[in-house]
Amino acid sequence: MGSDRWAKAPDFHDDPDRLARVHEATRRDREHYLQGGMREIECRACHACVLVKKTSSFHTSVQWNADARDRCLGLEQMRAGGEDGNGDTGNGPLLPGAMMPTCARLSASIDHGVIEGIIPAESPASDPDGYW
Numbered sequence: 001m002g003s004d005r006w007a008k009a010p011d012f013h014d015d016p017d018r019l020a021r022v023h024e025a026t027r028r029d030r031e032h033y034l035q036g037g038m039r040e041i042e043c044r045a046c047h048a049c050v051l052v053k054k055t056s057s058f059h060t061s062v063q064w065n066a067d068a069r070d071r072c073l074g075l076e077q078m079r080a081g082g083e084d085g086n087g088d089t090g091n092g093p094l095l096p097g098a099m100m101p102t103c104a105r106l107s108a109s110i111d112h113g114v115i116e117g118i119i120p121a122e123s124p125a126s127d128p129d130g131y132w
Contacts, residue, residue, distance in 0.1 A: 037123070038063065041113045045105035046073045052110055055123045060110060062102060074103015 012019040038051040038061075048071035051063040069075055113119040 039119045041110055041119060043072065043106045043109045044112065046071050048072045048106065052113065052119055054114065054119055054121055057122060072103055072106065074105055
């Protein structure tokens with residue numbers, strides 16, 4: 001304990017090969033978490049394109065980009081404080097990067113994508129990205 005360095009986790013500064021492996025594993029984790037199994041789906045109403053992954057019948061991950069947020073009719077209605085297509089009125093401003101509600105039209109497009117087999121209904125038994 002004579003070192004004046006402290007870290008929550010080892011930084012492997014004295015082992016460059018291990019440090020490189022840790023950085024590569026972290027990169028793969030990030031890529032897998034953010035992009036693994038994601039499929040592009042286009043809203044049939046406003047043509048906003050988002051990335052979607054279903055891990056179960058109850059859980060759907062949706063990644064929005066700026067163009068999709070700008071195109072989405074439901075989000076536009078929520079920004080205006082009006083009815084959002086889900087039967088709700090706006091609940092305040094949508095914050096950039098924050099978790100946000102989705103519109104009924106996009107949800108229906110995602111459901112259609114599942115029915116058509118574009119989006120798997122749940123996580124597969126084996127990882128399609130070859131991560132595991």
